[in-house]
Amino acid sequence: MFDLEQSIADWRKQMLAAGIKTPVPLEELEVHLREEVQELTASGMGPQVALAAAIKKIGLPIPLQAEFTKVDKKSRLTEQYVIKVLVYTIWFCLVLPTYLYTFYEYDMNWAWRAAGIANIIFGTVTILYCKQINTWFPVIPNRLRRQTIGISAAVCGAAGMVIFMNFILPHFSLTMGQIVVAVLWGLTVMSIGGGIQAGLEEAAKRSTSTTT
Amino acid sequence: MIRKELVAASAEPLILSLLAKGESYGYAIIQEVKARSDGKLQWTDGMLYPVLHRMEHRGLIKSRWAESETGRKRKYYSLKKDGKTAMAKHHEQWSLVHSVLAGLRKEQYV
Numbered sequence: 001m002f003d004l005e006q007s008i009a010d011w012r013k014q015m016l017a018a019g020i021k022t023p024v025p026l027e028e029l030e031v032h033l034r035e036e037v038q039e040l041t042a043s044g045m046g047p048q049v050a051l052a053a054a055i056k057k058i059g060l061p062i063p064l065q066a067e068f069t070k071v072d073k074k075s076r077l078t079e080q081y082v083i084k085v086l087v088y089t090i091w092f093c094l095v096l097p098t099y100l101y102t103f104y105e106y107d108m109n110w111a112w113r114a115a116g117i118a119n120i121i122f123g124t125v126t127i128l129y130c131k132q133i134n135t136w137f138p139v140i141p142n143r144l145r146r147q148t149i150g151i152s153a154a155v156c157g158a159a160g161m162v163i164f165m166n167f168i169l170p171h172f173s174l175t176m177g178q179i180v181v182a183v184l185w186g187l188t189v190m191s192i193g194g195g196i197q198a199g200l201e202e203a204a205k206r207s208t209s210t211t212t
Numbered sequence: 213m214i215r216k217e218l219v220a221a222s223a224e225p226l227i228l229s230l231l232a233k234g235e236s237y238g239y240a241i242i243q244e245v246k247a248r249s250d251g252k253l254q255w256t257d258g259m260l261y262p263v264l265h266r267m268e269h270r271g272l273i274k275s276r277w278a279e280s281e282t283g284r285k286r287k288y289y290s291l292k293k294d295g296k297t298a299m300a301k302h303h304e305q306w307s308l309v310h311s312v313l314a315g316l317r318k319e320q321y322v
Contacts, residue, residue: 025261028238028287032257035239035284059258067262075269 002048008033011055018061025068033058076205091127095184096120106177116181119188126195137199146204150197157193161186214253223255223263225302228295231273235290238264264289272298 011033012026020026033054040050058064099120103113126133140146164186174182226245230236236244238260245253267273272295280286291299 025265027285028261029258031237031284031286032239032261036257057257059256064258064262067259068265071262071265071269074266 004037004047004051007048007051011051015061015064018065020061020065020068029058029064072205087127091123095123098180099184102177102180106175106180108175108177108181112178112181115185119181119185123188134199134202137196137203139203140200141204143204146200150200153196154193157190157196160193161190164189214249219253219255222253222306223260224267225299225306226253227260227263227267227289228272228291228299228302231289231291232296232299235288237286237288239286241289267295270294 008030012022012030015026015029016022020029033051036054036057037047037050040053041047045053099116102108103116108116140149165183169179169182169186227241230241230244238257242255242257242260245255264273264275268275268289271292273289274292275287275289277285277287
């Protein structure tokens with residue numbers, strides 16, 4: 001006996017396997033499929049034949065997914081561009097000038113200066129080579145696991161920064177220059193946490209768009 | 213049947229012009245284009261949706277989920293301001309192609 005609901009569920013599985021995402025666009029395609037089946041059965045066609053015809057008209061999952069991926073890719077490119085401009089501006093127009101000013105204006109011993117320079121090198125290299133660094137992140141297909149790891153990393157980074165600023169830093173009597181170096185390293189640690197989260201998400205997105 | 217390339221190129225101006233008449237959803241858009249072209253202009257049904265999503269992403273149209281009078285959930289699309297501008301541009305370009313083509317054709321019969 002033909003079961004329309006079961007057959008539609010099977011079709012959904014095929015679409016999901018090709019990487020078509022739910023709820024959008026899969027729900028929209030399913031609404032379309034049901035509408036077509038209803039129209040065809042109303043004109044006297046049997047449900048099984050109607051469904052087969054409707055599935056054929058909607059098209060094969062892989063070419064469809066390839067078309068949807070084009071949309072995702074475009075939006076991802078704009079998003080990445082905005083982030084890039086933001087990071088470059090913060091680093092090169094804000095952090096680097098602050099460091100240069102601090103080095104020039106305040107007296108610091110060589111250990112502190114070295115810590116500052118290490119931060120500059122670390123930050124600049126990370127920003128300039130973020131594309132390569134991105135490829136180091138593993139693909140974690142399970143969304144819940146990926147987000148748990150990612151968000152924990154981001155929270156750890158932020159918490160580390162808050163603890164450092166509020167509880168550790170006030171116990172030392174630092175000069176102005178030393179405070180700048182310490183705060184900027186604190187911010188760097190926070191960014192590493194956020195970076196890990198973004199990197200894991202990016203790796204997962206990359207893997208879904210290359211499967212087609 | 214109309215060639216694949218022409219079908220693809222005409223998708224955006226047709227969708228924009230159709231939505232200019234009022235909001236609509238995927239299935240109805242396909243049916244209307246089919247009816248208006250006597251079935252000669254046919255998309256692979258599913259391929260309409262990536263086109264709609266792209267247009268939405270570019271800010272030409274917007275969408276909302278709503279229930280039809282029969283209780284069926286549907287995603288309705290409607291035109292945005294940028295979509296109207298894009299439609300005018302399309303019309304201008306297609307008219308130009310059409311007038312050049314028609315002019316040349318007329319000369320063949322003179």
